Amino acid sequence: MTEVTAGPSRGGPSGRRAEPFHAAITGIGMITAAGQDTARTWQAVVEGRPTTAVIPELAGMPVQLACQASAFDGDAILGRRAAWRLDRCTQMALVAGREAVADAGLIPGEWDGTRVGTVLGSALGGIGTWQREYDRLRELGPERISPLTIPMSLPNLIAGQMATDLHARGPSLVTSTACASGTTALGIARDLLRHDTCDIVITGGAESGLVHSVVAAFARAGALSRNTADPDRASRPFDVDRDGFVIAEAAAILVLEHPDHARARGAHVYAYVSGYGASADAGHETRPDPEGAGAQRAVEAALRDAELSPTEVDHVNAHGTSTPLNDLAEGRMVRRVIGGHPLITAAKGVTGHSLGAAGAVEAALTALTLRHQIVPPTAGLRETDPAVDLDVVRDTAREERIEAALSNSFGFGGQNAALILTRA
Numbered sequence: 001m002t003e004v005t006a007g008p009s010r011g012g013p014s015g016r017r018a019e020p021f022h023a024a025i026t027g028i029g030m031i032t033a034a035g036q037d038t039a040r041t042w043q044a045v046v047e048g049r050p051t052t053a054v055i056p057e058l059a060g061m062p063v064q065l066a067c068q069a070s071a072f073d074g075d076a077i078l079g080r081r082a083a084w085r086l087d088r089c090t091q092m093a094l095v096a097g098r099e100a101v102a103d104a105g106l107i108p109g110e111w112d113g114t115r116v117g118t119v120l121g122s123a124l125g126g127i128g129t130w131q132r133e134y135d136r137l138r139e140l141g142p143e144r145i146s147p148l149t150i151p152m153s154l155p156n157l158i159a160g161q162m163a164t165d166l167h168a169r170g171p172s173l174v175t176s177t178a179c180a181s182g183t184t185a186l187g188i189a190r191d192l193l194r195h196d197t198c199d200i201v202i203t204g205g206a207e208s209g210l211v212h213s214v215v216a217a218f219a220r221a222g223a224l225s226r227n228t229a230d231p232d233r234a235s236r237p238f239d240v241d242r243d244g245f246v247i248a249e250a251a252a253i254l255v256l257e258h259p260d261h262a263r264a265r266g267a268h269v270y271a272y273v274s275g276y277g278a279s280a281d282a283g284h285e286t287r288p289d290p291e292g293a294g295a296q297r298a299v300e301a302a303l304r305d306a307e308l309s310p311t312e313v314d315h316v317n318a319h320g321t322s323t324p325l326n327d328l329a330e331g332r333m334v335r336r337v338i339g340g341h342p343l344i345t346a347a348k349g350v351t352g353h354s355l356g357a358a359g360a361v362e363a364a365l366t367a368l369t370l371r372h373q374i375v376p377p378t379a380g381l382r383e384t385d386p387a388v389d390l391d392v393v394r395d396t397a398r399e400e401r402i403e404a405a406l407s408n409s410f411g412f413g414g415q416n417a418a419l420i421l422t423r424a
Contacts (some may be wrong), residue, residue, distance in 0.1 A: 092206050186360065188260075272424060
């Protein structure tokens with residue numbers, strides 16, 4: 001068993017407990033199947049509009065359903081000369097990053113770049129480039145492979161390209177904890193602020209894995225929904241008839257600032273990242289602990305870090321993959337650790353499962369829930385699994401007073417991460 005938090009729970013040799021650290025979320029940028037920016041994504045999630053569709057590019061695959069950001073055109077936004085040097089995953093990250101920085105009211109050329117970090121999460125990195133160049137190798141030979149294959153494919157280059165684009169010269173890294181990657185990135189970003197390594201961290205996640213090898217592998221593993229007869233209900237977290245997730249692509253970037261830095265410049269704050277916890281199941285490589293014991297340790301660590309009791313959590317943005325085992329394990333864990341009082345939602349009913357980007361997408365949506373005091377519905381959900389004894393919001397959004405929220409992420413390898421966000 002492993003367990004960490006975003007910072008020490010006790011400060012100094014005296015053993016006194018450290019004060020909670022509240023990292024300010026001052027900017028959000030998103031690209032999802034639900035919209036090309038934050039506003040459109042949020043609107044679709046609040047309205048509960050599913051985005052699952054049959055994707056022509058997946059013709060011949062055992063599953064052709066996906067949530068594709070079809071409106072995103074990297075050539076048009078970044079310029080063809082810049083875009084052709086970047087994997088689609090990195091293109092999406094850069095565009096979402098620019099939106100987030102602009103939303104925060106920051107100008108990269110005017111900040112002290114040595115105090116700005118970039119911490120992004122991705123499970124697959126530039127997998128689309130690897131797939132394309134492998135196909136070229138097989139069909140045309142080694143001399144036809146692009147000389148840019150390595151820099152376009154390496155996962156760390158997502159953060160490296162972001163740092164270059166935004167003149168951010170502080171620590172730069174990519175976390176890869178499977179479907180918890182984006183959440184892990186936010187936790188580490190908060191660490192950098194908490195320990196005064198940075199004033200600002202550009203953080204979040206990006207993923208674009210709608211390629212044959214990835215989809216075929218997930219299908220063979222039995223992880224994907226095959227509900228082609230009703231795509232709007234293919235992704236249906238916590239539903240009694242759920243049969244798997246819908247793979248998606250997305251990028252979500254958040255600007256995290258030290259609260260003193262945000263206050264000094266009069267920044268608008270969406271919410272605060274007030275707690276982070278992570279753990280390992282140390283069990284099966286793909287199957288979660290049936291009782292969510294590892295996930296529980298991560299959630300409890302996040303609560304301790306934020307110095308909140310379970311009764312103070314008003315809302316849970318669930319990992320909610322729409323797979324039979326994950327939803328049941330998470331539901332049991334939330335009921336046992338938090339109780340039955342919080343309102344639960346699972347955004348993957350709208351956005352699908354964007355793997356390493358999912359935690360960042362859901363953290364951004366949780367921040368917007370705190371900002372607008374609206375809990376979105378869980379799209380695709382008709383009948384909640386009776387074994388999930390929770391108040392899962394469905395049909396329409398609910399306006400409620402939300403002061404503190406939990407955002408969960410769990411990945412293959414038994415890697416769990418949890419964030420506590422609080423109202424600004």
